Amino acid sequence: NDERIYQCSESIDRLPSKIKSLLLLAGEVGDELNQKVYIVGGFVRDLLLKTDNWDLDFVTEGDGIELARQLNHKIGGKLTIHEKFGTAVIKLPQFISIDIVTARREYYEYPAALPKVERSNIWSDLFRRDFTINCMAIALNQDNFGEMIDYFGGMKDLQDKQIRVLYNLSFIEDPTRIFRAIRFAARFNFTIEKSTCQYIEQAISANMLEKLSNDRIREEIIHIIREQDVLDKSLQMLNSFKIFKSLDPSLTINSMVIRKVKNVRFSLEGFRQLSSKxxxxxxxxxxxxxxxxxxxxxxxxxxxxxxxxxxxxxxxxxxxxxxxxxxxxxxxxxxxxxxxxxxxxxxxxxxxxxxxxxxxxxxxxxxxxxxxxxSSIHIKITGKDLQEMGIKPGPIYKMIMDSVLKAKVLGTIYDRNGELEFAKQKYHRIKGGN
Ligand code: CTP
Missing domain, CATH: 1.20.58 (Methane Monooxygenase Hydroxylase; Chain G, domain 1)
Incomplete structure (x- = not known):
């Protein structure tokens, strides 16, 4: 392995003090438990890109749940433990969220399956992940706090603005990564590295998208369309890999559709002025x-x-x-x-x-x-009012109510008394034969 270690204390020093103390505290708790602790994934990527990200993913070589318990003891967040997966989440105010996992190796029993996991070390935990830019870690224990671990060349790919997988079967094992590659490329304005593009094409030709459940596809598409600023880029990429066609042959996305999807945000803004709902x-x-x-x-x-x-x-x-x-x-x-x-x-x-x-x-x-x-116009009178007028229930009720509503929408009547009067007249007109 081409292991590279950099110091990134300077980047950590730029973080809000609350986040920095959480990182220090996680390392201290790791030391108390004699466990290695790292922060990994999107947080590290965004730290280097100088983008705010308060989703903290901690990986520990040891017992993740114990680390979560001890850490939460000190910070008093809302702790949820998933015993079965050896994972825990701590929610803190101001949308800070901490995920804690035991370092694990993943293997797939068959392509596109959900992975099986077993305890492992940081290298394997990073190796199971999607793209080099998401596979960097920063050590948090006191003796090596701030040391960046970049086994797979994530720093270089960040500089070169590239999305690159770690191994050729990545998209076969987890085809949702096809959507993720596009989402990250669009979000950061990166290119998908050449071999990675080929692996995507191979996975699509091998019909791997068909192996995903509708739920998983849905989730990925929704993630993509929520990143509205770059929607034209992501939709164009989905199109150029012919992903829509693979999802459903009748799903045609042309440049007009892309333009209109992109415009939705402006129409939504306009609508927000009209309605508070x-x-x-x-x-x-x-x-x-x-x-x-x-x-x-x-x-x-x-x-x-x-x-x-x-x-x-x-x-x-x-x-x-x-x-x-x-x-x-x-x-x-x-x-x-x-x-x-x-x-x-x-x-x-x-x-x-x-x-x-x-x-x-x-x-x-x-x-x-x-x-x-x-849109908010509705009639106030009910069938009971018609009954009280001595009108016998039957299809005539609907005729009367419809004409009251019409008069109200047209603005000829506006209150309950007007409605009652109009209903009465309408009843007499119907009875009179016009
Ligand atoms: N991951 C993966 N394969 C997937 C989903 C996730 O390898 N199909 C890994 C990535 O390493 C990622 C981490 O799990 O960094 C956390 O996933 P997620 O929270 O979805 O990704 P982020 O990188 O934090 O993305 P975002 O900025 O969109 O939250």
């Missing part, structure tokens, strides 16, 4: 991502991306209806009730999707108008 931006992005899929395939593709079946059905409905919604709303003059009935069946997420996807100024205007002025 929270909405799920991931759903909006997924809708836009699959917007070029043929209507009859939408539900099938969505099932791979969204676990909740009710949600899949409601999104499918909205997506299937979107063209007719655009047609109705793309006129200069549309009355309030037509706008209301066209948009009422759809969720906020669907409305934002329509807004973003249609790109038509009239459609956009009417959606904003609906959200601001019409």
């Amino acid at each position: 929270p909405f799920n931006q991931t759903i909006v992005m997924l809708m836009q991502l699959i917007s070029e899929v043929d209507t009859d395939k939408i539900s099938e593709v969505l099932k791979k991306l969204i676990a909740n079946e009710t949600l899949v059905n409601s999104i499918t409905q909205s997506m299937v209806k979107r063209r007719s919604v655009y047609e109705i709303l793309s006129q200069e003059e549309v009355d309030r009730y037509t706008i209301y009935t066209a948009l009422k069946p759809h969720s906020d997420e669907a409305l934002i999707f329509f807004y973003n996807d249609s790109e038509n100024p009239y459609v956009r205007h009417y959606i904003a108008f609906y959200k601001l002025k019409l």
